[in-house]
Amino acid sequence: xxxxxxxxxxxxxxxxxxxxxxxxxxxxxxxxxxxxxxxxxxxxxxxxxxxxxxxxxxxxxxxxxxxxxxxxxxxxxxxxxxxxxxxxxxxxxxxxxxxxxxxxxxxxxxxxxxxxxxxxxxxxxxxxxxxxxxxxxxxxxxxxxxxxxxxxxxxxxxxxxxxxxxxxxxxxxxxxxxxxxxxxxxxxxxxxxxxxxxxxxxxxxxxxxxxxxxxxxxxxxxxxxxxxxxxxxxxxxxxxxxxxxxxxxxxxxxxxxxxxxxxxxxxxxxxxxxxxxxxxxxxxxxxx
Amino acid sequence: xxxxxxxxxxxxxxxxxxxxxxxxxxxxxxxxxxxxxxxxxxxxxxxxxxxxxxxxxxxxxxxxxxxxxxxxxxxxxxxxxxxxxxxxxxxxxxxxxxxxxxxxxxxxxxxxxxxxxxxxxxxxxxxxxxxxxxxxxxxxxxxxxxxxxxxxxxxxxxxxxxxxxxxxxxxxxxxxxxxxxxxxxxxxxxxxxxxxxxxxxxxxxxxxxxxxxxxxxxxxxxxxxxxxxxxxxxxxxxxxxxxxxxxxxxxxxxxxxxxxxxxxxxxxxxxxxxxxxxxxxxxxxxxxxxxxxxxxxxxxxxxxxxxxxxxxxxxxxxxxxxxxxxxxxxxxxxxxxxxxxxxxxxxxxxxxxxxxxxxxxxxxxxxxxxxxxxxxxxxxx
Ligand SMILES: Cc1cc2nc3c(=O)[nH]c(=O)nc-3n(C[C@H](O)[C@H](O)[C@H](O)COP(=O)(O)OP(=O)(O)OC[C@H]3O[C@@H](n4cnc5c(N)ncnc54)[C@H](O)[C@@H]3O)c2cc1C
Ligand code: SF4
Ligand code: SF4
Ligand code: FES
Numbered sequence: 156x157x158x159x160x161x162x163x164x165x166x167x168x169x170x171x172x173x174x175x176x177x178x179x180x181x182x183x184x185x186x187x188x189x190x191x192x193x194x195x196x197x198x199x200x201x202x203x204x205x206x207x208x209x210x211x212x213x214x215x216x217x218x219x220x221x222x223x224x225x226x227x228x229x230x231x232x233x234x235x236x237x238x239x240x241x242x243x244x245x246x247x248x249x250x251x252x253x254x255x256x257x258x259x260x261x262x263x264x265x266x267x268x269x270x271x272x273x274x275x276x277x278x279x280x281x282x283x284x285x286x287x288x289x290x291x292x293x294x295x296x297x298x299x300x301x302x303x304x305x306x307x308x309x310x311x312x313x314x315x316x317x318x319x320x321x322x323x324x325x326x327x328x329x330x331x332x333x334x335x336x337x338x339x340x341x342x343x344x345x346x347x348x349x350x351x352x353x354x355x356x357x358x359x360x361x362x363x364x365x366x367x368x369x370x371x372x373x374x375x376x377x378x379x380x381x382x383x384x385x386x387x388x389x390x391x392x393x394x395x396x397x398x399x400x401x402x403x404x405x406x407x408x409x410x411x412x413x414x415x416x417x418x419x420x421x422x423x424x425x426x427x428x429x430x431x432x433x434x435x436x437x438x439x440x441x442x443x
Numbered sequence: 444x445x446x447x448x449x450x451x452x453x454x455x456x457x458x459x460x461x462x463x464x465x466x467x468x469x470x471x472x473x474x475x476x477x478x479x480x481x482x483x484x485x486x487x488x489x490x491x492x493x494x495x496x497x498x499x500x501x502x503x504x505x506x507x508x509x510x511x512x513x514x515x516x517x518x519x520x521x522x523x524x525x526x527x528x529x530x531x532x533x534x535x536x537x538x539x540x541x542x543x544x545x546x547x548x549x550x551x552x553x554x555x556x557x558x559x560x561x562x563x564x565x566x567x568x569x570x571x572x573x574x575x576x577x578x579x580x581x582x583x584x585x586x587x588x589x590x591x592x593x594x595x596x597x598x599x600x601x602x603x604x605x606x607x608x609x610x611x612x613x614x615x616x617x618x619x620x621x622x623x624x625x626x627x628x629x630x631x632x633x634x635x636x637x638x639x640x641x642x643x644x645x646x647x648x649x650x651x652x653x654x655x656x657x658x659x660x661x662x663x664x665x666x667x668x669x670x671x672x673x674x675x676x677x678x679x680x681x682x683x684x685x686x687x688x689x690x691x692x693x694x695x696x697x698x699x700x701x702x703x704x705x706x707x708x709x710x711x712x713x714x715x716x717x718x719x720x721x722x723x724x725x726x727x728x729x730x731x732x733x734x735x736x737x738x739x740x741x742x743x744x745x746x747x748x749x750x751x752x753x754x755x756x757x758x759x760x761x762x763x764x765x766x767x768x769x770x771x772x773x774x775x776x777x778x779x780x781x782x783x784x785x786x787x788x789x790x791x792x793x794x795x796x797x798x799x800x801x802x803x804x805x806x807x808x809x810x811x812x813x814x815x816x817x818x819x820x821x822x823x824x
Contacts, residue, residue, distance in 0.1 A: 172586050173539050173728075173743075174553055198548070217542060217549050218732030218739035243757045258548025404756050406728050409586040412746070413725030414753060416771070419779035424585065440698045442767035 172409050175215045175260030176201070180253050181235045187319055189242045190286065191251055192227065194235035195261060205233050207268035208293035209400060209428040213408050214238065215260030216253075220246040223405045223423075225290035226264060230297055236261070239289035239321070265408040267428045269294040270398055274370040278306040280392075282383055284313045284355055284375025288321045290400055290427075291374050295329070302334055307364045309336040313355025313379070317341055317348045336363040356382045359390065366391035372428075374400040381438070384431060397431035399438075418443055444652055447668055448644040448660040452518070455642070456487040458601070458629075459564070461657035467562035467599050470531060472524070477505060479524035481531070484564060496521035498610035498793065500802025516640050519565060519633050522609025523792050527721030528563050528570055532594050533577065536744040539728070544737045556590045560597040566627070567605055568620030569612075569790040573721035574600075575626055579784040580724045599650065602627035606635070606674035608681040611793030613806055616685035619790045621678040629654065632671035643671045684806045686777075686791060693813045694778040698770065702812050707766035709801050714747035716795035716803075717772065722788050723747070748772055773808060 177198040184192040193214075197204070206226050215221040228237025242251040253259065271294060279298060283291050298305055310329060314320045320339060330337035338358040340351040351358070356379070369392050373380045380399050387397055403415040403422040415422040418437040420429070437443050450458070462469050469484045474491040484490070493515040497504045505521065508514035541552045566574075574595070581591040605612075605621035614620030623630050628651035632643040643663050646652050687693060717723040727746040732739045746753060749768050754761035762768045780788030789805070796804045 171540070171553055171589060173741075174551060177548065177551070179548070215730075217544070218730060218736065220730045221728070260542075260551070402756055403761065404754055406726070410584055411581065411586070411588060411724065412727065412743075413748065414727070414746070416748075416775065416779070419782035421783070437698075442762045442764055443698065443771070 172262070173407065175213070175221070175262045178236070178259050178261045180255050180257045180259065182255055183253055186239060186321060189251070190239065190321065191242070192237060192239045193250065193253065193259075194228070194237050195259065196235045198258065203234060204236060204264065206230055206236075206264040206293075208271055208297055209268040209290055210264040210266050211290070211408075211427065212236070212238065212261050212263030212265070213405070214246075214250065215262075216246055216249040217258070217260075219249040221260070221262075221406075222246045222250075223265075223408065225400075225427075227289040227292045228296075230293050231300060239286070239292075241286045262408060265423060267424075267426055269372050269428055270370060270430075271297050274298075274372075275301075275304045276306065277396075278364040278369040279308045280311065280359070280364055280369055280371040280387070281309065282311040282355060282358075282371065282373045282375070284379040285315065285319070286321065287373075287375035287379075287400070288312055291372060292322065292325075294372060299329075299335075306368060307336065308334070309361075309363050310338070311355055311358040311361075312337075312339045313341070313358075313375070314339070315342045317344050317350070336361070354382070355379060356386045359383070359386045367393075369396060371397045372400075373398065377401070384438075394432040394435050395430060398428055399431055399434075400427045401429060402427065444646070444655065445662050446646050447663045448646070448655060449663040449667055450642050450644055450658060450660045452516075452640050452642070454659050455490070455518075457658045458654075459484060459487055461654050462562040462564075462599065462601075464657065465599075465654060466560060468559040469562045469564050470528075471564035472519075472521075474505070478503065479505065479521055480526050481524075481528065481563075481565075490518050490565075491521070492516065492518055494521055495607075496524075496609060498522065498797045500611070500796050500804050501799055502610075502802070503797050513635055513637050513640075517633065517635050519603045519605075519631070520607050520635070522605065522607070522612055523567055523570065523794060525719050525794065525798055527573060527719070527792075527794070528566060529573065529577065529721050531558075531561050531563070532574070532598070533581065533588075533591055533724065534558075536742055537590065539741045539743050541741075542739040549739070556593060558590075558594050560599070561594070562599040562601065564601045566600050566602045567792075568602065568623040569614045569617075569792040570721060571600070571602055571623050571626040572614075572617075572619035572790040573792070576722045576784065576786055576788060576790070577724060579786060584784075599654075600627045600629075600647075602630040602647075604630060604632045604671070604675050605678045606633055606671075608678045609793055609797075611684065611796040611804075612682050612791065613684040613686055613793060614791035615679045615682050616688070617787065617789060617791035622675045627651070632674065634667060634670055634674070641667075643667060684793070684796075684804070686789070686806050687809050687813050689813075690809045691778040691781050691787070693809055693816065694774045697812050697816060698774070700812050700815070702808065702815070703766040703770045706769050706803060706808055707764065709803055710765050710769050711800060712749045712765045712768060713800060714749040715798045715800065717747035717749060718745060719794040719798045720776075721790065721792060721794070722776075725753070727753075748775070773805060776805070777809065
């Protein structure tokens with residue numbers, strides 16, 4: 156009667172889908188003020204969890220609560236499972252105080268993924284704002300591991316200030332490669348910032364990709380994605396070649412709690428990554 | 444055994460005894476605090492007798508039938524009340540699991556479900572439809588809610604066809620009633636007139652048939668079957684409301700209609716409609732710890748898309764305006780539900796109309812939008 160969803164690590168009829176598995180913090184890395192990366196390893200053994208770039212897990216902090224957090228590590232090395240988190244509220248603040256050896260609960264991976272396969276042969280625009288670079292990093296790793304299969308690859312990243320540039324060392328490293336275009340901009344900066352200032356969508360003018368042959372993957376605040384979509388479409392990237400990752404309140408990840416609805420879609424399982432042509436009209440409806 | 448039997452009113456006790464003998468816990472309509480509610484039945488005499496309901500927008504009243512009329516003996520002559528069977532299959536608050544601190548961290552303890560095997564006595568056709576709709580949500584998608592699936596599989600359903608429509612019913616236009624076609628083990632039709640009171644019993648499953656071996660019955664005559672059919676047709680003809688057949692398309696095409704702001708001026712955002720609705724499935728989880736921090740628990744409880752917290756994300760709720768929340772509710776029920784689950788999310792039971800404190804009427808809202816439609820459909824999706 157029922158079938159396991161693709162990519163599911165457990166059989167939903169046997170395992171209770173609401174019951175987390177236990178994971179231990181292997182390492183915690185402070186990235187920026189209030190932003191940290193957790194590397195997690197399973198406590199109870201079992202099959203290695205595999206994931207696709209763009210998917211997320213539900214992370215549980217004992218007694219406090221559970222939140223959706225994207226995988227931010229390399230899908231080719233899913234052990235440990237890496238998550239980059241910005242502390243903004245009750246659960247994420249509690250997660251911030253974890254230390255190596257502590258335990259968390261984890262359910263997942265859930266959701267749709269970036270079109271790493273569909274984009275092969277095409278130019279690739281990867282655009283992120285703020286913490287939105289975290290869910291795109293697994294895609295960048297996967298593309299770099301198979302670099303020859305893609306055309307031009309552009310990474311456009313925007314942060315509020317120079318101090319809030321996530322994965323700065325890696326961005327530098329990627330920028331030094333000849334087979335990548337990497338542009339970083341900030342909203343505002345002091346005099347010692349020599350880079351670009353302005354909204355991330357302006358970086359699209361930098362070109363380096365051929366719009367009709369481009370696949371674009373966007374993750375960031377919805378307002379940023381809205382402008383990015385407009386700019387991309389102006390340049391001739393079709394809506395069926397644009398992918399966005401959306402954020403909604405999530406309590407289950409399974410399509411049961413109803414909180415994540417966005418029109419007819421459950422963002423938890425029909426998303427978080429959506430091909431834009433499927434949601435174009437509703438993307439413009441306020442408070443849908 | 445033929446497919447349609449006749450039992451006397453007294454045999455209802457025999458039916459309950461047989462259910463109990465088979466290990467079921469019978470649940471059915473009882474009179475509590477002025478309303479019909481579903482609770483454990485210990486005897487057939489617990490069933491309300493001679494009560495008629497009066498329902499309208501924001502209005503519900505039970506009254507005793509005139510002692511000189513045959514209605515005074517009637518048992519199922521009222522329509523659905525504020526509750527539905529949802530509360531038994533998908534409890535309003537449920538423990539999901541517990542966790543306990545250990546030396547190396549913590550350990551999870553899965554919750555065991557100790558719900559009995561229920562026998563639902565008196566499930567109306569619209570309520571069978573609601574169960575089938577929730578089946579799609581909880582057990583026919585990519586994930587299965589095991590607790591729901593187990594409680595559902597164990598339950599025995601004695602349906603009751605409607606022979607008198609409630610004031611807010613519109614099941615006939617939703618294709619869910621007033622006659623039950625399937626989805627029951629047994630289905631009763633009350634035959635009631637001045638000199639006769641009995642029940643037709645249709646057999647819907649092998650366990651229904653086995654149960655009837657234990658209950659005094661005889662074969663129903665064609666005349667009796669015809670009387671039952673007519674009584675159900677009467678109920679269909681009494682319904683004063685209907686849902687426009689293309690409600691799904693009307694709502695999909697009008698997310699920006701001015702009616703949303705108008706209805707929002709009346710809507711109190713109280714969530715009553717979602718809590719009485721037999722198909723609404725939304726829930727929220729709640730994580731707690733014991734005072735000493737050693738034990739943690741997770742519960743799941745009913746939630747409603749009418750609350751501000753429902754759509755909360757860092758930065759604020761997605762649906763701040765009442766207009767957006769009402770639009771989400773009705774559009775989900777009647778339109779996006781089709782895309783999600785291949786069926787409408789509305790059975791036409793009328794509860795959301797009756798229990799809305801200001802009497803907002805789901806059929807009237809769709810009709811109002813239809814009457815003044817102007818937008819073009821969401822063509823690209
Ligand atoms: C698919 C997906 C992937 C995400 N990936 C990441 C990531 O990689 N890194 C990261 O830092 N953040 C990510 N987020 C956002 C993160 O889930 C929220 O910041 C987090 O839920 C806030 O919870 P809190 O308890 O700390 O905040 P509070 O404001 O105290 O939240 C209370 C509750 O509201 C809900 N809630 C609040 N904000 C959000 C939100 N933005 N999204 C969903 N539910 C919310 C949660 O149920 C939360 O428990 C992701 C969100 C989604 C939907
Ligand atoms: S939306 Fe209203 S009429 Fe439809 S099933 Fe729910 S409560 Fe009944
Ligand atoms: S109408 Fe609201 S409460 Fe009911 S199922 Fe839909 S989103 Fe959930
Ligand atoms: S997160 Fe519960 S339905 Fe999507």
